[in-house]
Amino acid sequence: MPDTNEKFGRSSVFYDTFERRGAEEKSTHYCPGCGHGTVQKMIAAAIEEFGIQDRTIFLSPVGCSVFAYYYFDTGNIQCSHGRSPAVATGVRRTLRDAVIIGYQGDGDLAGIGLAEIIHAASRGENYSVFFINNAIYGMTGGQMAPTTLLGQRTLTSPNGRDQFNDGRPIGMAELISVLPAPVYVERCSLSTPKQVLKTRLAVRKALRYQIERKGFSFVEILSPCPTNWGMTPIQARTWVTEHLETVFKLGRLKDYDEDVPVPADPVLHPIDDQQMLTLLTAGGIPTVKTSVEKRPSRSFKIGGFGGQGVLSAGELMAACALSEGYRVSWLPSYGPEMRGGSANASVICSDDPIGSPVVDTPDVLLAMNGPALDAFEHTVAPGGVILVNSSVVNQKTRRTDVSYYAVPATEMAKEAQLISAANVVMVSACLAVTGFLSIQTLRESIPRVLRKKAFLERNLGLVDATITYLQQQEII
Amino acid sequence: MNYVEVHCDECKGCAVCVSSCPHGCLEIGDSLNAKGYPYVRFIKQMRCSACGLCFTVCPEPAALSVYTSKEE
Amino acid sequence: MAYRLMKGNEAAVIGALLGGCTHFFGYPITPASEIAQGAAYWFPLSGRMFMQSESEVSVINMVYGAASAGARAMTASSGPGIALMSEGISYLAGARLPAVIIDMQRSGPGLGNIWPEQSDYNMVVKGGGHGDYRNIVFTPYSGQEMLEMTRDAFEIADTYRMTVFILSDAYIGQMMEQVSIDGPVFHGKRKDWAVYGDAQSRNNLITSIHMNTHLQKEHNDLLQSVYKQVSADLVDYETIDTDDADIVMVAYGICARIGLSAIRVLREQGVKAGLFRPKTVWPFPACAIGDLAARKTKLLVVELSSGMMADDVELAVKGRTEVARFGMVGGVTPKVEELVQAVTDMIRGGRDA
Numbered sequence: 001m002p003d004t005n006e007k008f009g010r011s012s013v014f015y016d017t018f019e020r021r022g023a024e025e026k027s028t029h030y031c032p033g034c035g036h037g038t039v040q041k042m043i044a045a046a047i048e049e050f051g052i053q054d055r056t057i058f059l060s061p062v063g064c065s066v067f068a069y070y071y072f073d074t075g076n077i078q079c080s081h082g083r084s085p086a087v088a089t090g091v092r093r094t095l096r097d098a099v100i101i102g103y104q105g106d107g108d109l110a111g112i113g114l115a116e117i118i119h120a121a122s123r124g125e126n127y128s129v130f131f132i133n134n135a136i137y138g139m140t141g142g143q144m145a146p147t148t149l150l151g152q153r154t155l156t157s158p159n160g161r162d163q164f165n166d167g168r169p170i171g172m173a174e175l176i177s178v179l180p181a182p183v184y185v186e187r188c189s190l191s192t193p194k195q196v197l198k199t200r201l202a203v204r205k206a207l208r209y210q211i212e213r214k215g216f217s218f219v220e221i222l223s224p225c226p227t228n229w230g231m232t233p234i235q236a237r238t239w240v241t242e243h244l245e246t247v248f249k250l251g252r253l254k255d256y257d258e259d260v261p262v263p264a265d266p267v268l269h270p271i272d273d274q275q276m277l278t279l280l281t282a283g284g285i286p287t288v289k290t291s292v293e294k295r296p297s298r299s300f301k302i303g304g305f306g307g308q309g310v311l312s313a314g315e316l317m318a319a320c321a322l323s324e325g326y327r328v329s330w331l332p333s334y335g336p337e338m339r340g341g342s343a344n345a346s347v348i349c350s351d352d353p354i355g356s357p358v359v360d361t362p363d364v365l366l367a368m369n370g371p372a373l374d375a376f377e378h379t380v381a382p383g384g385v386i387l388v389n390s391s392v393v394n395q396k397t398r399r400t401d402v403s404y405y406a407v408p409a410t411e412m413a414k415e416a417q418l419i420s421a422a423n424v425v426m427v428s429a430c431l432a433v434t435g436f437l438s439i440q441t442l443r444e445s446i447p448r449v450l451r452k453k454a455f456l457e458r459n460l461g462l463v464d465a466t467i468t469y470l471q472q473q474e475i476i
Numbered sequence: 477m478n479y480v481e482v483h484c485d486e487c488k489g490c491a492v493c494v495s496s497c498p499h500g501c502l503e504i505g506d507s508l509n510a511k512g513y514p515y516v517r518f519i520k521q522m523r524c525s526a527c528g529l530c531f532t533v534c535p536e537p538a539a540l541s542v543y544t545s546k547e548e
Numbered sequence: 549m550a551y552r553l554m555k556g557n558e559a560a561v562i563g564a565l566l567g568g569c570t571h572f573f574g575y576p577i578t579p580a581s582e583i584a585q586g587a588a589y590w591f592p593l594s595g596r597m598f599m600q601s602e603s604e605v606s607v608i609n610m611v612y613g614a615a616s617a618g619a620r621a622m623t624a625s626s627g628p629g630i631a632l633m634s635e636g637i638s639y640l641a642g643a644r645l646p647a648v649i650i651d652m653q654r655s656g657p658g659l660g661n662i663w664p665e666q667s668d669y670n671m672v673v674k675g676g677g678h679g680d681y682r683n684i685v686f687t688p689y690s691g692q693e694m695l696e697m698t699r700d701a702f703e704i705a706d707t708y709r710m711t712v713f714i715l716s717d718a719y720i721g722q723m724m725e726q727v728s729i730d731g732p733v734f735h736g737k738r739k740d741w742a743v744y745g746d747a748q749s750r751n752n753l754i755t756s757i758h759m760n761t762h763l764q765k766e767h768n769d770l771l772q773s774v775y776k777q778v779s780a781d782l783v784d785y786e787t788i789d790t791d792d793a794d795i796v797m798v799a800y801g802i803c804a805r806i807g808l809s810a811i812r813v814l815r816e817q818g819v820k821a822g823l824f825r826p827k828t829v830w831p832f833p834a835c836a837i838g839d840l841a842a843r844k845t846k847l848l849v850v851e852l853s854s855g856m857m858a859d860d861v862e863l864a865v866k867g868r869t870e871v872a873r874f875g876m877v878g879g880v881t882p883k884v885e886e887l888v889q890a891v892t893d894m895i896r897g898g899r900d901a
Contacts, residue, residue, distance in 0.1 A: 090613020
């Protein structure tokens with residue numbers, strides 16, 4: 001009629017026809033009197049009102065509303081059962097300006113996906129969750145839900161929900177509201193026109209807060225399921241009032257304090273490619289091959305107790321070899337062994353690509369304590385080297401086919417007031433007696449491996465002290 | 477003149493709009509639509525205030541449209 | 549030439565950054581935690597996103613969300629965590645979303661322990677989740693390869709809209725080696741199917757549910773045609789001394805490293821031994837192994853399981869040559885001399901070394 005305006009009508013946020021449902025289709029797949037359609041119309045109206053249709057991404061759950069993407073002319077992502085809040089998190093961390101709509105039923109949100117919704121709420125993910133609570137699993141045909149009322153008959157509680165067998169219904173709005181992060185939590189209902197209008201306001205508010213980047217909003221909506229309740233749509237609405245609303249109290253449990261300024265959410269600023277390469281290659285070890293001819297490979301085993309710097313001694317050795325042009329591998333003992341108790345590291349240096357990184361027959365053993373000598377001395381290759389920390393190791397090796405050296409590494413480190421650096425003494429002595437790598441390389445490598453730069457001078461001092469000791473003892 | 481337009485093929489006859497109308501302007505008719513549902517009919521045009529409750533409670537996106545007189 | 553000395557776990561993170569990964573979702577588990585820890589350090593430093601989730605179930609769905617929104621997203625875990633992710637990985641496959649997942653295999657079943665095994669092979673290579681789907685699976689055997697395979701995984705995942713796995717083990721992750729870091733740095737491009745929350749992508753839908761048997765069949769046939777293409781494009785392997793070999797070890801990851809040492813010893817002893825190292829286990833290098841079988845080269849499959857990859861080798865061999873299985877489980881790795889002995893036994897005619 002030319003003299004009238006359409007005041008209420010189909011939202012432009014819905015597709016004109018629901019082609020994903022079927023050609024020329026205009027009605028939903030929901031049963032007559034279902035609450036889903038009513039809520040989805042409110043969401044569509046709010047999206048239209050705020051002018052955010054292009055920005056909106058609707059997350060379809062599993063359940064009757066799995067096909068919400070038939071209707072919403074927005075970006076759509078269908079999620080696995082219960083995981084919509086995790087998907088929302090992934091989307092939010094990728095698209096700062098998207099408007100994300102979480103839409104979940106009671107089995108989805110309060111059952112299988114309880115952990116996901118609690119944690120998304122607890123992180124305060126900036127998105128809006130609409131929780132449709134109809135106290136039953138709808139799509140699977142009417143089984144008991146976490147929110148099914150005591151005594152309510154369903155296919156899997158045929159005698160009524162029993163608190164001893166089935167537990168009691170979960171109040172999700174209450175649960176969410178006790179978390180510090182959510183900014184808005186309200187429970188609404190579709191029972192009467194008055195409640196429907198209140199729900200409409202809550203839907204709008206939850207979306208507005210998201211647009212304003214205020215944080216996580218949660219609107220629980222008590223919704224009729226006439227089909228699975230075995231009622232007419234009108235009876236179902238009365239049942240919401242008389243039963244659901246007496247257990248799940250309506251009202252606003254939490255709201256944003258408008259006096260509090262909106263906190264700034266972090267914005268990522270990716271660095272450019274050159275900055276990236278500079279960042280990643282920092283600490284690189286310049287490699288100069290010291291010989292044109294192929295050099296023999298060497299394998300090392302370093303053993304001791306956790307805290308003696310066993311693993312970092314190996315790393316230092318590997319760093320030295322790498323800078324002299326060897327290929328290297330370093331393999332730690334790890335796991336339970338690593339947390340206290342014994343530790344050992346295997347290091348291989350070779351001009352060829354290294355095969356097994358496991359050192360079963362080391363050319364050189366560095367025993368930082370007695371148990372390490374006991375454990376590994378019999379594995380040393382004939383003609384190999386055993387070097388012990390004589391501050392700790394009292395016994396001598398039983399092997400007669402190896403070169404044996406003893407250095408009071410712990411005492412020397414203590415003297416230098418750096419007890420943690422006994423490993424540097426051991427590595428220095430090892431390189432000095434074997435001549436495998438130069439002491440100058442060691443001096444250059446220490447700063448590359450050392451984590452506490454303040455101790456650099458004392459570490460370098462220990463290299464000198466070790467050389468001096470070995471000369472005094474006429475070992476070198 | 478206010479009125480409610482019913483797109484009868486989108487109506488599933490749940491009657492939630494009928495029970496929501498404060499002025500009793502709607503009723504479920506006897507005939508069936510293309511999908512086999514009885515559908516709502518707009519009666520008593522003079523009483524409609526175009527409040528939109530029928531539209532708001534209706535679960536279908538396009539079953540009802542509510543029109544209001546143009547204000548001159 | 550400058551190298552950095554780093555663990556395989558760190559090399560994976562560096563590879564991810566070079567590969568244009570912008571989102572890492574993690575959950576701690578030994579022996580993969582260092583990947584998440586590395587990402588927690590490097591990602592924010594370079595303006596990319598790291599977050600620790602509440603569970604592996606959430607992790608994979610966060611990856612699903614970020615991938616839906618067009619991001620290059622990844623995670624890393626070990627067997628128990630990958631098992632929890634399996635449903636989500638099936639959804640990624642169904643919705644044709646690209647993702648990269650690293651599995652630092654440890655001993656199973658159950659809690660097992662944190663020592664290396666290669667017993668996630670069937671779970672990762674054959675599916676793990678429900679439905680008829682595939683993952684592309686790379687098997688690095690060094691820190692350098694860990695970096696390069698992880699880097700390239702993102703391009704490949706985007707190209708085929710599939711999940712790419714880096715199937716590794718605790719040794720390769722824990723071992724430190726020299727790794728060279730070079731450009732270029734890759735970046736994801738805008739995807740015409742992703743949901744960006746803008747006008748251009750408004751009509752896009754990410755879903756794995758289909759309306760009727762006709763559409764479901766069409767979709768599943770499409771997946772199979774992609775898998776066929778991947779099989780034609782991506783098979784990768786390395787052969788060492790196989791040309792004249794009487795016997796070839798087939799191994800990946802840490803076993804390939806031990807195998808490499810073993811064939812050197814065997815060659816010194818005058819035994820014509822070689823190493824066949826799959827770099828992809830799906831698609832599996834069946835043709836190349838078939839060629840060895842056609843030449844009657846004996847095969848010894850070495851793996852840290854009772855013989856999972858060995859099944860694929862036997863399928864490729866089709867009974868044309870002798871295949872023996874050297875499986876070791878429980879976190880123990882074979883010693884070089886044990887492999888040498890096994891090969892020697894097999895050459896002498898002993899079966900099932």
